[in-house]
Amino acid sequence: xxxxxxxxxxxxxxxxxxxxxxxxxxxxxxxxxxxxxxxxxxxxxxxxxxxxxxxxxxxxxxxxxxxxxxxxxxxxxxxxxxxxxxxxxxxxxxxxxxxxxxxxxxxxxxxxxxxxxxxxxxxxxxxxxxxxxxxxxxxxxxxxxxxxxxxxxxxxxxxxxxxxxxxxxxxxxxxxxxxxxxxxxxxxxxxxxxxxxxxxxxxxxxxxxxxxxxxxxxxxxxxxxxxxxxxxxxxxxxxxxxxxxxxxxxxxxxxxxxxxxxxxxxxxxxxxxxxxxxxxxxxxxxxxxxxxxxxxxxxxxxxxxxxxxxxxxxxxxxxxxxxxxxxxxxxxxxxxxxxxxxxxxxxxxxxxxxxxxxxxxxxxxxxxxxxxxxxxxxxxxxxxxxxxxxxxxxxxxxxxxxxxxxxxxxxxxxxxxxxxxxxxxxxxxxxxxxxxxxxxxxxxxxxxxxxxxxxxxxxxxxxxxxxxxxxxxxxxxxxxxxxxxxxxxxxxxxxxxxxxxxxxxxxxxxxxxxxxxxxxxxxxxxxxxxxxxxxxxxxxxxxxxxxxxxxxxxxxxxxxxxxxxxxxxxxxxxxxxxxxxxxxxxxxxxxxxxxxxxxxxxxxxxxxxxxxxxxxxxxxxxxxxxxxxxxxxxxxxxxxxxxxxxxxxxxxxxxxxxxxxxxxxxxxxxxxxxxxxxxxxxxxxxxxxxxxxxxxxxxxxxxxxxxxxxxxxxxxxxxxxxxxxxxxxxxxxxxxxxxxxxxxxxxxxxxxxxxxxxxxxxxxxxxxxxxxxxxxxxxxxxxxxxxxxxxxxxxxxxxxxxxxxxxxxxxxxxxxxxxxxxxxxxxxxxxxxxxxxxxxxxxxxxxxxxxxxxxxxxxxxxxxxxxxxxxxxxxxxxxxxxxxxxxxxxxxxxxxxxxxxxxxxxxxxxxxxxxxxxxxxxxxxxxxxxxxxxxxxxxxxxxxxxxx
Numbered sequence: 026x027x028x029x030x031x032x033x034x035x036x037x038x039x040x041x042x043x044x045x046x047x048x049x050x051x052x053x054x055x056x057x058x059x060x061x062x063x064x065x066x067x068x069x070x071x072x073x074x075x076x077x078x079x080x081x082x083x084x085x086x087x088x089x090x091x092x093x094x095x096x097x098x099x100x101x102x103x104x105x106x107x108x109x110x111x112x113x114x115x116x117x118x119x120x121x122x123x124x125x126x127x128x129x130x131x132x133x134x135x136x137x138x139x140x141x142x143x144x145x146x147x148x149x150x151x152x153x154x155x156x157x158x159x160x161x162x163x164x165x166x167x168x169x170x171x172x173x174x175x176x177x178x179x180x181x182x183x184x185x186x187x188x189x190x191x192x193x194x195x196x197x198x199x200x201x202x203x204x205x206x207x208x209x210x211x212x213x214x215x216x217x218x219x220x221x222x223x224x225x226x227x228x229x230x231x232x233x234x235x236x237x238x239x240x241x242x243x244x245x246x247x248x249x250x251x252x253x254x255x256x257x258x259x260x261x262x263x264x265x266x267x268x269x270x271x272x273x274x275x276x277x278x279x280x281x282x283x284x285x286x287x288x289x290x291x292x293x294x295x296x297x298x299x300x301x302x303x304x305x306x307x308x309x310x311x312x313x314x315x316x317x318x319x320x321x322x323x324x325x326x327x328x329x330x331x332x333x334x335x336x337x338x339x340x341x342x343x344x345x346x347x348x349x350x351x352x353x354x355x356x357x358x359x360x361x362x363x364x365x366x367x368x369x370x371x372x373x374x375x376x377x378x379x380x381x382x383x384x385x386x387x388x389x390x391x392x393x394x395x396x397x398x399x400x401x402x403x404x405x406x407x408x409x410x411x412x413x414x415x416x417x418x419x420x421x422x423x424x425x426x427x428x429x430x431x432x433x434x435x436x437x438x439x440x441x442x443x444x445x446x447x448x449x450x451x452x453x454x455x456x457x458x459x460x461x462x463x464x465x466x467x468x469x470x471x472x473x474x475x476x477x478x479x480x481x482x483x484x485x486x487x488x489x490x491x492x493x494x495x496x497x498x499x500x501x502x503x504x505x506x507x508x509x510x511x512x513x514x515x516x517x518x519x520x521x522x523x524x525x526x527x528x529x530x531x532x533x534x535x536x537x538x539x540x541x542x543x544x545x546x547x548x549x550x551x552x553x554x555x556x557x558x559x560x561x562x563x564x565x566x567x568x569x570x571x572x573x574x575x576x577x578x579x580x581x582x583x584x585x586x587x588x589x590x591x592x593x594x595x596x597x598x599x600x601x602x603x604x605x606x607x608x609x610x611x612x613x614x615x616x617x618x619x620x621x622x623x624x625x626x627x628x629x630x631x632x633x634x635x636x637x638x639x640x641x642x643x644x645x646x647x648x649x650x651x652x653x654x655x656x657x658x659x660x661x662x663x664x665x666x667x668x669x670x671x672x673x674x675x676x677x678x679x680x681x682x683x684x685x686x687x688x689x690x691x692x693x694x695x696x697x698x699x700x701x702x703x704x705x706x707x708x709x710x711x712x713x714x715x716x717x718x719x720x721x722x723x724x725x726x727x728x729x730x731x732x733x734x735x736x737x738x739x740x741x742x743x744x745x746x747x748x749x750x751x752x753x754x755x756x757x758x759x760x761x762x763x764x765x766x767x768x769x770x771x772x773x774x775x776x777x778x779x780x781x782x783x784x785x786x787x788x789x790x791x792x793x794x795x796x797x798x799x800x801x802x803x804x805x806x807x808x809x810x811x812x813x814x815x816x817x818x819x820x821x822x823x824x825x826x827x828x829x830x831x832x833x834x835x836x837x838x839x840x841x842x843x844x845x846x847x848x849x850x851x852x853x854x855x856x857x858x859x860x861x862x863x864x865x866x867x868x869x870x871x872x873x874x875x876x877x878x879x880x881x882x883x884x885x886x887x888x889x890x891x892x893x894x895x896x897x898x899x900x901x902x903x904x905x906x907x908x909x910x911x912x913x914x915x916x917x918x919x920x921x922x923x924x925x926x927x928x929x930x931x932x933x934x935x936x937x938x939x940x941x942x943x944x945x946x947x948x949x950x951x952x953x954x955x956x957x958x959x960x961x962x963x964x965x966x967x968x969x970x971x972x973x
Contacts, residue, residue: 047716049207049742050767052180055161058744058766059128062790062803062810065766069802070917071793071842076807076827076835078517079534080552081564084541085476086518086831088495089150090186092137093483098491101483103500104132106150107158107812107831108518112169117500117513122809123170129789130811130831131158133184133202138194143167145176145221147184151202151237152480153258153265153435155622156520156539156830158788158812159205159742160184165221176221180204180211182742186239190246190278195220198227198279200236200251206258207742208232214239214251216279227275228282233257234269240303243444243486248308249275250415251282252301256435260692260718260740262667265435266318270298274415285415292409292418293317300438306447311411312464313418314452316434317404321425334358336391342384347377362391365610373613382614393591393617393670406430408440408452408464421464429454436478444486453479457494459507470507478540497540517552517833522623524828525575526819527582535585536828537572543587544572545599548824548836567597576628576636586628586636586650591670592620594638596650607650609638618642619664621673621692631684639674643689643703656703661691662716678732680724688732688755690719696734698755709755710734714747720771727780730754733761735770739788744769748785750798761798771813777820778843784825786813791827795845802917808835841886841918854895854914854966855888861971862925864956869947878949883970885921885961889914897921899931900960900967903938907931907959923961925972927952 093101099116109124134147149160162179185200203212212235214228234255242248255267272286286292297319304312355370376382406429409418443449448463458467476498485491490506499514520539537543546564570589578584588594595604618640629635638644643657664672680686685702696710717736725731736747746762768787776782783794792801815828823840841857899908908928959970
């Protein structure tokens with residue numbers, strides 16, 4: 026009996042019956058999935074298909090940790106949240122990725138024992154953001170990342186700092202943050218004394234409170250401080266505080282712990298305690314930065330008639346008081362809050378007078394979950410200091426530290442103290458600020474070339490003016506205590522949410538990134554340092570904020586629709602620089618539309634003036650976003666009360682076969698269809714698993730009745746693969762997850778030419794199916810185990826582009842994949858066409874004696890139906906052998922580099938046939954093929970090679 030198929034059948038049956046399956050995936054399942062993927066990669070038919078990283082790099086991605094060699098600070102490691110670990114030994118001039126050989130690129134913390142060069146990586150960042158991916162435990166390397174060993178704690182998911190004993194790299198104490206979206210017991214403090222072979226839990230708070238920070242006395246490993254953090258993150262709500270958020274101290278190297286933030290200590294206690302970060306100067310002096318979630322005291326009301334209106338004024342305002350408002354004051358409020366032009370003071374008063382709307386509706390008009398989070402009047406960031414080793418605490422400053430966290434305190438929470446001066450401290454959130462008086466006053470050390478949102482800082486113990494900073498935009502270095510900064514952004518670690526392409530020649534690639542806006546660049550742009558000399562980076566920023574989806578008018582690629590989080594979209598004219606804000610607005614008196622963090626938009630394939638926009642309803646514009654109408658009622662389950670937008674559309678697809686045949690998917694598991702442009706809608710998700718995020722719905726471009734759906738359980742810590750196909754408009758669904766190892770699915774695409782070929786991206790890689798999803802092959806050549814958020818094809822170029830959330834954008838040509846058929850599995854060899862090569866007299870020579878010779882290259886692509894040795898022959902047009910080589914072909918696609926070299930015997934043959942032909946030896950001692958027509962032969966199968 027095939028138990029795997031039986032299990033799949035039972036799970037699908039349960040989903041049909043309506044059983045919800047949102048339970049966290051176990052560590053055992055993850056372990057099996059990693060092994061399964063390794064086996065898939067080893068045997069994949071496409072394991073040799075080469076992917077090229079095309080950048081961009083300059084905007085970088087989120088840094089979570091930096092570890093610098095204190096004796097040689099030009100050598101350090103940088104951990105990126107979902108982009109791996111990178112190493113430099115030239116002060117950040119260049120970096121090399123060292124985590125690519127591992128099963129993940131997700132990083133929470135790195136720790137290096139410099140004397141022995143032992144590296145530990147806690148995988149899974151401890152920032153609780155929307156894309157803080159779970160890790161796979163702790164990885165260890167003793168050879169600078171050539172190989173990695175998993176040394177346990179696989180169910181931890183997210184890690185706080187690791188502390189290595191300075192005299193023994195086998196002794197490690199680590200903070201475990203735990204699951205992001207679900208309860209679990211593998212949280213707290215763990216310690217190993219045998220290099221990770223075994224771990225002992227030395228502190229456990231509860232199943233919702235993990236360790237968010239762990240610091241030691243820099244001169245005494247026995248003295249440690251840890252902070253617990255009670256949080257509850259759901260897709261619709263994030264509570265980042267609780268009574269079990271606290272500070273703990275150990276005096277025996279993490280063996281035992283004592284809570285020191287007691288009620289008598291002077292440090293805040295109770296439900297309002299949020300994230301806490303620690304800095305230890307010595308045995309006595311300790312600092313803490315606290316995201317205080319207690320509410321600020323309300324200011325006394327004023328009757329000042331000159332005071333402007335705010336939305337809170339309308340919540341309890343009577344009709345008579347509203348009608349008595351000064352029209353100019355009301356107009357100022359309406360315009361400053363971007364009410365639609367039709368809502369003038371006169372018009373709104375008429376609506377209130379008639380009873381169509383109430384004064385409170387003006388406040389309601391402006392409310393959305395994102396605005397609610399900013400409007401929450403919490404105390405926010407504050408700094409505390411202890412001078413008695415944590416027994417008592419006092420706040421270092423008067424008043425509020427406004428603007429540090431900007432309501433996102435859960436995203437930050439670190440403090441640093443200079444090793445040279447206990448009064449020199451640094452805190453950061455959106456800006457980075459320093460204090461020279463022990464936290465009484467602060468000044469900014471942000472700069473124009475330093476990104477906001479800071480997450481890591483290293484202070485040189487031998488030169489405290491030397492700082493290395495990690496933020497959402499990469500790495501910056503300062504040698505004058507933050508007065509000036511160097512930007513070190515050569516790694517390709519962009520965190521893309523979405524990508525797209527146009528039809529220009531060469532075509533351009535567009536992408537929206539986490540906290541780094543929207544960028545565009547030519548697909549064949551050379552990603553190197555040459556732009557430093559030219560003065561212009563080849564990619565261009567066209568939008569700020571968190572970059573989101575992009576649609577390009579196929580008639581005019583200068584007309585682009587894109588924007589940032591929560592549906593703030595614009596129509597851009599890239600030629601003129603014009604931009605128009607196009608977010609649909611609800612009607613006054615109507616509940617505000619709900620927009621997802623990554624709001625979906627779609628230009629109709631039938632008419633590029635028609636734009637679709639997904640809120641909780643589907644909106645349509647017939648005139649490029651100037652005017653909108655809702656063509657549906659709520660297409661979600663109605664949302665949930667919380668501080669995160671939920672009950673929103675996440676994906677839209679219109680069939681290329683019929684205008685108005687539209688599918689939508691929501692973040693709460695609803696898939697809907699209309700066949701008549703929104704006149705009627707049908708929920709087609711009843712038999713699918715419940716409550717999961719619909720990451721894609723795709724109307725087939727090959728068959729009108731066909732549709733694909735992928736669901737994503739990331740926000741339940743459910744990492745199962747959910748992928749489905751229907752050939753009857755979603756009336757029934759077929760599971761096409763096949764043999765894909767457990768990992769949440771973000772995207773599925775049909776091939777543009779071959780209806781049997783599908784591409785799929787998960788939080789841990791990209792796959793292709795040649796049989797409509799019955800089985801899947803994993804891509805791996807040049808493509809690490811990284812989150813894939815988007816996949817697009819450029820059909821004319823036959824390129825496949827993969828947008829990753831951590832390693833920027835990858836590209837490969839799929840022309841040879843698109844012709845896959847059953848004969849290729851039968852034939853010993855299938856040889857594909859070779860691009861013609863332009864001859865150069867400079868082949869084999871160099872510009873000077875100091876540079877390497879210019880070596881030509883072409884790629885021979887073949888499909889072998891087995892692992893076998895193959896003989897490749899280069900033949901003249903008359904069939905004479907001019908060169909040959911033996912290769913070990915692997916089952917599947919093979920990409921073989923040939924340098925167009927001609928053997929000595931081959932040279933004689935060509936010159937004998939054509940006595941006028943002169944073939945001279947190049948300066949590197951080789952002969953190369955002259956212009957002409959040749960054949961590449963592999964075991965009797967041949968294809969043309971033209972050199973022109």
